[in-house]
Each structure stands twice: as structure tokens, then as C-alpha cells.
Amino acid sequence: MFENVYRLIQSHGTIILHRHKSPDGDALGSQIGLKHIILENWPEKRVYMVGDAAGRYAFMEDSVMDEVPDEAYTGALAIVLDTSAKALISDGRWPLAADTARIDHHIFVEQICDTEVTDTGFESCCGLVTQFAVECGLRVPRLAAQSLFTGMVTDSGRFRFDSTTARTFRLAAFLMEQPIETNGLYRNLYANDLEQVRLKAKFMEKIRLTANGVAYIYTTREEMETLGADLFTVSRGMVGVMNDIKGVDIWVNFTECPEGVACELRSVYQNINPVAVKYGGGGHQKASGATVADRQTAMAMLSDLDEMAGTAHE
Numbered sequence: 451m452f453e454n455v456y457r458l459i460q461s462h463g464t465i466i467l468h469r470h471k472s473p474d475g476d477a478l479g480s481q482i483g484l485k486h487i488i489l490e491n492w493p494e495k496r497v498y499m500v501g502d503a504a505g506r507y508a509f510m511e512d513s514v515m516d517e518v519p520d521e522a523y524t525g526a527l528a529i530v531l532d533t534s535a536k537a538l539i540s541d542g543r544w545p546l547a548a549d550t551a552r553i554d555h556h557i558f559v560e561q562i563c564d565t566e567v568t569d570t571g572f573e574s575c576c577g578l579v580t581q582f583a584v585e586c587g588l589r590v591p592r593l594a595a596q597s598l599f600t601g602m603v604t605d606s607g608r609f610r611f612d613s614t615t616a617r618t619f620r621l622a623a624f625l626m627e628q629p630i631e632t633n634g635l636y637r638n639l640y641a642n643d644l645e646q647v648r649l650k651a652k653f654m655e656k657i658r659l660t661a662n663g664v665a666y667i668y669t670t671r672e673e674m675e676t677l678g679a680d681l682f683t684v685s686r687g688m689v690g691v692m693n694d695i696k697g698v699d700i701w702v703n704f705t706e707c708p709e710g711v712a713c714e715l716r717s718v719y720q721n722i723n724p725v726a727v728k729y730g731g732g733g734h735q736k737a738s739g740a741t742v743a744d745r746q747t748a749m750a751m752l753s754d755l756d757e758m759a760g761t762a763h764e
């Protein structure tokens with residue numbers, strides 16, 4: 451599957467690694483991981499990582515991006531990782547490279563590079579990069595293994611999401627041949643600020659249930675002003691307080707915002723995406739979002755979800 455990518459890497463002295471904007475653990479993990487696999491196996495090559503800053507993943511080792519002049523792209527190979535669309539690539543200079551390649555696990559949107567390896571059967575792009583190393587018999591040094599493992603963990607919800615397969619564990623086991631530090635990794639990923647823990651406690655108190663057991667939280671604009679937290683922190687950040695409640699298989703977080711009401715929908719078994727789409731939103735089968743005009747529309751969405759919860763999923 452990776453013969454062409456292997457040949458491209460082998461035939462270029464300079465390789466510049468791109469990934470999507472606002473990087474997550476998988477984007478950075480595949481970038482850092484591939485960099486150190488290349489350097490370990492071809493020490494004479496120059497490998498650069500470009501893109502916006504690591505943000506909340508700045509704890510990852512070697513996650514500071516390189517300052518690369520335009521001239522570096524002349525004759526170089528650019529590899530785009532973990533990105534499904536051109537508009538999402540961080541650092542738009544990738545077409546300046548002599549050759550381009552992409553490794554990705556998202557649903558196919560468009561062709562971006564001359565050579566592409568995309569496979570939605572992988573839980574993460576890090577899984578694909580690990581598969582590349584295994585298939586090509588490349589050495590994977592500790593730092594590469596640590597980075598790739600991080601991306602596998604974050605994109606698979608710590609090996610919990612449906613995308614997790616036997617292969618995921620085989621590749622994770624291969625990476626764990628290296629001395630990966632998991633305790634510190636999980637601490638960095640899951641430890642919250644005390645302030646955030648207190649905010650979560652407030653939101654747990656706000657959980658309500660519909661007749662058929664859909665959990666929901668509704669936060670008004672007045673409450674938002676008192677909380678002093680931004681929309682993302684409340685809407686995306688607090689929907690998780692309804693995770694893992696026995697008997698609750700569908701839940702939704704409503705947050706009033708200047709555009710109306712932000713809705714974050716989640717489910718364990720059922721496909722709630724059509725409900726999000728019906729109200730002008732989108733996303734995935736078990737995690738979707740929409741912004742509706744007002745409280746009344748939000749409540750109409752809630753009753754649609756309640757109706758769905760009333761029908762057995764088996």
C-alpha cells in the first residue's frame with residue numbers, strides 16, 4: 451500500500467510535513483512520528499514540520515513547528531497528513547513542492563496530492579503511519595512511537611470508539627515495544643484545571659431527562675454571562691458531563707449564543723446525525739451539532755430525539 455510513498459521519501463533530500471489546522475493529537479502525532487521515522491532510517495535527509503502551533507497538545511515532545519523559507523520547497527517532497535480537504539491544510543505552501551503525497555484516514559473529499567494513501571478503515575492517521583513503518587520494515591525510534599501512540603489514543607477515544615480494530619491493538623502493541631510513557635500521557639490528556647472541574651460540577655447539576663430518557667442541559671444567555679465562560683467551553687466542553695449515565699443513550703447540550711442556540715448531540719447506539727441535519731447541522735453518526743434559531747426550535751429537536759429514544763435500537 452505504501453510503495454509509492456516509500457519511493458518518494460527515498461528519492462527526496464528534503465521532506466516537508468503538513469497536517470490540518472488547529473492540530474489534534476493525531477495530526478501532530480503523525481507529523482512528529484513520521485519525521486522521526488524518516489530521520490532514524492535516512493539520517494542524511496532534512497525533514498521539516500510546518501503549520502500552526504500545537505496549542506493544548508504542546509506537551510507533546512518535539513511539537514514546535516519549523517520556520518521554513520519558501521525556497522526549501524524547491525525540489526522537495528511535501529507530505530500532507532490527517533487532512534481531507536485542501537482548505538484545511540495548515541500552511542498553504544505545500545503546492546510549491548516538486549512532489550506531493552498524502553496519508554489520511556478521513557472520508558474521501560477530494561484529491562489533494564499526486565500520490566495518496568487514504569484508508570478510512572484506520573482509527574487514526576498515526577495508525578496508518580505505523581502501518582507504513584511495519585510494511586516497509588522501518589525502524590521506529592522511541593519518540594516516533596510515543597507520538598504515534600498519542601494520536602492513536604486521542605483519535606480512538608483511548609481505544610473505545612467503533613473505529614478501534616484488532617489491527618489498532620496490533621499496531622499499538624508494536625509501538626509499545628518502545629518505552630512509551632503512558633502514565634504521563636494520560637495525565638496530560640485528561641487532567642483538568644480545578645476551575646474546569648468546578649464548572650463541570652455546575653453543569654452536572656443542570657442535567658434533566660425527557661420521558662424516554664434523553665439527557666439534556668439548557669443554558670440561557672443570562673447564565674452564560676454569569677458563568678463568564680465562552681461558547682466552546684460550555685457547548686463542546688460540557689456535553690461530556692452526560693457521558694456514561696446508565697439508561698441514557700442519547701444526550702444533548704443546548705447553549706444560547708448570539709446566533710441562536712448551539713446544540714451538541716451525542717449517542718451511544720443510534721444515528722442522531724439525521725436529527726442534526728434536519729436542523730441545519732451535521733457531523734458524525736454518534737456526535738453531531740447544529741445551531742438553531744431559538745429555544746422553541748431547540749425543544750422541537752429535543753422531542754425528535756426523545757421520540758428516537760423511545761424506539762428500541764436493537
Ligand SMILES: [Mn+2]
Pocket residue numbers: 476477532555573574575605
Ligand atoms: Mn485523525
